[in-house]
Amino acid sequence: MSVRDIGLHFGDDPAGFASALDRLLDGFRPAPALLGLGEPTHGAAEFPRLRNEMFRHLVHHHGYRSIAVESDLLAGTAVDDYVTDGIGDLDGVLATGFTHGFGALSGNRGLVAWLREHNADRDPGERVRFYGFDGPFEITGAPSPRAALSAAHAYLAEHLPRVPYDAGDLDSLLGDDGAWVDPEVMTDPAKSVGATEAARALRLLADDVLAVYAYEAPALLRATSDVAYFRAHAHARTARGILRYHAALASTSPERLPALLGLRDSLMAEHLRTIAAAEARRGPCLVFAHNGHLQRARSRMPWHGVPEGLHWWSAGALTAASDLGDRFAFIAAAHTGGDGPRELAESHGADAVALVSAPG
Template sequence: MTPQLRAAARPFSAAALTDLVPAGTRLLALGEPTHGAEEFLDLRNELFRHLVTAHGYRSIAVESDCLAALAVDAYVGGAAGELDTVVREGFGHGFGESAGNRELVRWMREFNAGVEEGERLRLYGADGPLEMTGAAAPGPALIRLHDFLAERLPAELLPEREELLRRCGPDDRWTEPAAALDPARSVGRTADADRLRLLADELGLLLAAHRPQFHADADALWRAELDARTATGLLRYHAATAGDGPDRINSLMRQRDLMIADNLEAILRREGRRGPTLVFAHNRHLQREASRIPLGDRQLLWWSAGSLLESRIGDGYTFLATTFGHRAPDDHPAPDTLEGLLATLPEPRTVLDPGLLAAALGETGVVRARVPADHTYFGLDPEALGWVDGVVFVRDIARQQGLFGGG
């Protein structure tokens, strides 16, 4: 450990981390290098509690299904339910099994029990209804959007509900797991899907054009706009799934991060008067630079949700990256990597100023990015420190379990 590195580092506390957050931040993005590690969820929970009690934050968005999260938000607002069931069913990607997500929801509900309605905390899902095996059917969101408009607009303005139902068909035609790897099994570019994309666009246009008429019922309007974004995004995603060109995987990545960015921008519009929002997701989604993932002999490259948001809200976007050193039982960083250098720090968790950290790296000659031991995480690129507002290093994490942890 060098004097320059020591000067860049402070023992972790939520206050030390928020000291790095610029004034005027509207969306504070906290990334994680891997899914399934409880250490990063604990860190997130500590930070969010501090942001709520000391900095006026009233909302958090997580990398999870935006529609399923509605039930979690209702629960933290006081709706009836059983905590374990709400968390298990309300978080996508298997994240409902996490103790950290359970604790987040429990604390938010407890906090909300003691405040007025306008001060209550909200939880959002930033992601689309997407899983590793495919995407949800667009029908439920599309039908809800149609029904919202049909209650408020003349019937002659809307397409027939029966046509929507007929062209959507059963949900399982859209959720066929084999389509993830075989474009021919996807219905995303059939005549029905093409027609539904046009109808979704027409319904979204009606919603936007008549927005002043619906503005008084803010909660219903929020749900309708969420359904409009989700139906349109799902139809685009299914169309990309059905593509068979060399850009197919890149297209899916682009569609997903665009959905995340659109959802987060909408959340900011809704929450702006109440305070900034914290978002927690993978570093690759939230980073400012383009995302890159090696895939065989090819390199996937697409603009991350963070880069999209940076282009939209500018200085209102702040990104805090996290990384780790040792993972049980035998995953250790090489000494000449960023994580290997940070592992020489004495504290179990450390907050680092990225500018001072970059200077320390220059002194040591450490320039090599960590090569992951497996597919479940990505190291923090030393070349990307100029794109980061703060770094949190966790020295040791346990071996993760499940789909993303490889256990």
């Protein structure tokens, strides 16, 4: 089905847009827990504007209580604290709560300001929450796992009588943070520390720490709160993801770059599944990212020297293949004037397409 087929064309007719969106949502069986909205490129103001208008309608008319965007989950907790409890200030959370430079986008400023205004006079259970769902990865590489792993371990140490390892074990294996963030590592695997004995030991340690979150979940939830557990658990998942990424950075395999892309999206998919579980009793979540991170079709990136490009499975494809299945739905957005909606839906593996007029 194409959104255009039922009249959803984002432009100057807000009422018609909302009506078409309602008909689209009424046709989903079952109703999605995660509704993805993709954009074909980053930085174009019209797609965040589409997202913001769509999300306001979803909140007011369809019970949506959260939004997840393509930005680091851990950094995004600062935005969530601001929009739900008024902690911090708008400029501060835009600077620290978004990654990839997305805090500078006017659409994100508008989104965060609206969320804070909307939540200000609502009970905690009715407040709309904000999530990132990306890992802390940039085009230049990955960070040291220290912050994520130390936070995950410290939470366990504070609330359980016994935990695997101690803080000294972590520090001795982590070594100098500078070795983890060498900017040349993306082009020179030999500069990576991901294959060292210490890094391999840290991957085992991180896996052991993450396992505790599964088998001690009842005790941890009783000792703290749903939100505290969710965030600490996210630190543990992220630490494991960072260490996997560093291991792939050290590889000399021709599949090195597709593996890095796949590892990033697999962590995104893990985060999305935990967000869906956390929000299950409150309402659905709108997920906003590049089409390439949400489509069910295999993703492709052009790459110099690789005629066929780089291929990997996106977070959307991985989520659709998980136990969420058809409770993940995806609307691909595109500019008018290109391929028709049916062709776009087929090429992206999308349930629908939203066509947006290019500025000018």
